[in-house]
Amino acid sequence: DVKVTQSSRYLVKRTGEKVFLECVQDMDHENMFWYRQDPGLGLRLIYFSYDVKMKEKGDIPEGYSVSREKKERFSLILESASTNQTSMYLCASSRPGQGHSGNTIYFGEGSWLTVV
Amino acid sequence: EDQVTQSPEALRLQEGESSSLNCSYTVSGLRGLFWYRQDPGKGPEFLFTLYSAGEEKEKERLKATITKKESFLHITAPKPEDSATYLCAVTHNAGNMLTFGGGTRLMVKP
Structure with a gap:
């Protein structure tokens, strides 16, 4: 079974703090993703990575950065947390697509971040 | 621009009352359509992948x-434990x- 593990399930941080959200996958997947999920807005892609040290912006990268130093680990960084970054953050991973098939993307359990 | 629209937003059923959820999509070059189940406070759990028109998957x-x-x-004949949010997604x-x-x-109410 694929396992995507987000180390922190619930965090409360103060405005202006630097926040690290860690994600580890155990299936040797090349692709990793960070989403945030908000009521009424659904899941939105923040950043993704196709390989170690590679990163690409998603739909809402402002206020975030990422780090992928090892294949199995993808970190989301909030340089200076703000209240509008209070949300549920979801990490995901997948293999690259084969031909015209979209490969399955597996999600972690989520990290609930509250910024006060 | 890719668009995925699900309907209805919310659906209440009695236990045993069969129904269908809809996912309409507009995407250039569909590579896969995915269904996920999400329970409150948890990440989406993968259910199915469909790749082309006419395909069917069951679980x-x-x-x-x-x-x-x-x-x-x-x-079909849902049970209360089927209560969740069902998400549809596409890749292109x-x-x-x-x-x-x-x-x-x-x-789903008992």
Whole structure:
């Protein structure tokens, strides 16, 4: 079974703090993703990575950065947390697509971040 | 621009009352359409992948079908434990990123 593990399930941080959200996958997947999920807005892609040290912006990268130093680990960084970054953050991973098939993307359990 | 629209937003069923959830999509070069189940406070759990029109997948009381414009998740004789939010998402030729619909919140009453 694929396992995507987000180390922190619930965090409360103060405005202006630097926040690290860690994600580890155990299936040797090349692709990793960070989403945030908000009521009424659904899941939105923040950043993704196709390989170690590679990163690409998603739909809402402002206020975030990422780090992928090892294949199995993808970190989301909030340089200076703000209240509008209070949300549920979801990490995901997948293999690259084969031909015209979209490969399955597996999600972690989520990290609930509250910024006060 | 890719668009995925799910309907209804919320659906209340009595236990045993079969129904269908709809996912309409507009995407250039569909690579895959995915159905996920999400329980409150948890990440989406993968259910099915559909790749081309006419394909069907089944798992217990759930059956997913797809045409060139939409996909349906049919729920036969649902039970209260089927209550969850069901998410539809697509990937297209440009890559492996998912575009999600807004989800359908299903509530099954005993």
